[in-house]
Amino acid sequence: MSSVQLDAPAKINLHLEVLGLRPDGFHELAMVMQTIDLTDQLTFERLPEGELRLSLESSAGPLPLDGDNLILRAAEALRRDAGRPELGAAIHLRKRIPIGAGLAGGSSDAAAALLGLSRLWNLSPSTAVLERLAAAIGSDVPFCLQGGTQLCFGRGERLEPLPDLPPMGVLLLKDPQVSVSTPWAYRLCREQLGGGYGSGEQSFEPRRGALRQRVRGSVPWLSGDAPLALCNDLQRVVAPAVPSVRSGLERLATAPGLRALAMSGSGPTLFGLFDDPEAARRAADGLAATTTTAGLQTWVSSFRGASSPIAAAAP
Ligand code: C5P
Numbered sequence: 001m002s003s004v005q006l007d008a009p010a011k012i013n014l015h016l017e018v019l020g021l022r023p024d025g026f027h028e029l030a031m032v033m034q035t036i037d038l039t040d041q042l043t044f045e046r047l048p049e050g051e052l053r054l055s056l057e058s059s060a061g062p063l064p065l066d067g068d069n070l071i072l073r074a075a076e077a078l079r080r081d082a083g084r085p086e087l088g089a090a091i092h093l094r095k096r097i098p099i100g101a102g103l104a105g106g107s108s109d110a111a112a113a114l115l116g117l118s119r120l121w122n123l124s125p126s127t128a129v130l131e132r133l134a135a136a137i138g139s140d141v142p143f144c145l146q147g148g149t150q151l152c153f154g155r156g157e158r159l160e161p162l163p164d165l166p167p168m169g170v171l172l173l174k175d176p177q178v179s180v181s182t183p184w185a186y187r188l189c190r191e192q193l194g195g196g197y198g199s200g201e202q203s204f205e206p207r208r209g210a211l212r213q214r215v216r217g218s219v220p221w222l223s224g225d226a227p228l229a230l231c232n233d234l235q236r237v238v239a240p241a242v243p244s245v246r247s248g249l250e251r252l253a254t255a256p257g258l259r260a261l262a263m264s265g266s267g268p269t270l271f272g273l274f275d276d277p278e279a280a281r282r283a284a285d286g287l288a289a290t291t292t293t294a295g296l297q298t299w300v301s302s303f304r305g306a307s308s309p310i311a312a313a314a315p
Pocket of ligand 1: 025026027028029137138139140154155156182183186
């Protein structure tokens with residue numbers, strides 16, 4: 001194949017519970033992640049003699065294009081695993097997902113690179129190999145390979161798929177000048193909430209079971225008329241430390257038609273859930289004056305199902 005084009009969608013966390021610390025220093029998590037319809041786009045073309053080249057067209061700010069970039073790390077890992085160092089590619093990234101935002105944009109780009117380059121280079125890595133490579137690149141990359149709605153345990157890489165949810169509308173809110181470092185957010189969490197951390201499987205497994213029961217219960221999760229309380233333990237420590245998260249939460253809470261709101265991942269992006277994308281659009285319009293004054297940017301999106309996690313982009 002001479003050229004491949006893929007969309008790489010963002011995610012939000014419908015639930016993020018920090019259970020404790022693991023022996024490897026990562027946090028043990030219980031999460032529900034949801035793919036949304038805000039995408040980057042990646043194009044892959046073959047290059048000779050092992051050259052890997054990455055170019056960027058970004059409406060989301062600058063990004064390192066060197067070996068630290070998760071796309072290049074994915075490309076290196078894939079060809080190393082296949083024992084094919086001579087494989088080369090020119091990769092063009094059209095970046096729309098905000099960077100350092102808690103939306104897994106970089107992780108989704110890496111997942112798209114694993115899939116797109118496998119196709120471009122005619123490699124057929126097994127699902128197990130792709131999952132192993134993904135988990136080595138970052139905690140959210142395995143979810144981004146699968147997409148849809150998933151329970152995510154471990155450091156985020158142990159996935160249990162959930163049925164697709166109705167396509168709720170999502171209003172994202174973020175100060176374009178502010179990003180949050182994930183290690184910083186987890187460090188803060190450990191400092192402030194570490195006293196309440198559980199330790200070991202005897203404490204983790206009952207909490208996983210409680211989350212499974214809640215989201216797989218007979219009363220459909222995220223449906224009904226009652227307001228929904230979403231949990232993000234990182235929001236408890238990031239919101240007090242980041243003024244734009246606090247002011248964004250206050251503004252979002254006033255949106256008409258809002259069903260629930262929370263911070264996504266380690267932030268600082270906030271999201272509000274609405275019955276459908278049209279309701280999210282109306283809420284964005286209604287909040288426009290106050291969000292503009294506060295320097296906050298908004299995006300309207302919707303839930304995306306598992307059938308199209310990383311879909312071939314339209315030509
Ligand atoms: O895996 P990823 O590269 O996304 O993780 C970035 C950092 O976030 C880790 O180095 C760690 O400090 C923190 N982290 C954590 N527990 C997790 C995921 C991430 O402590 N489950």
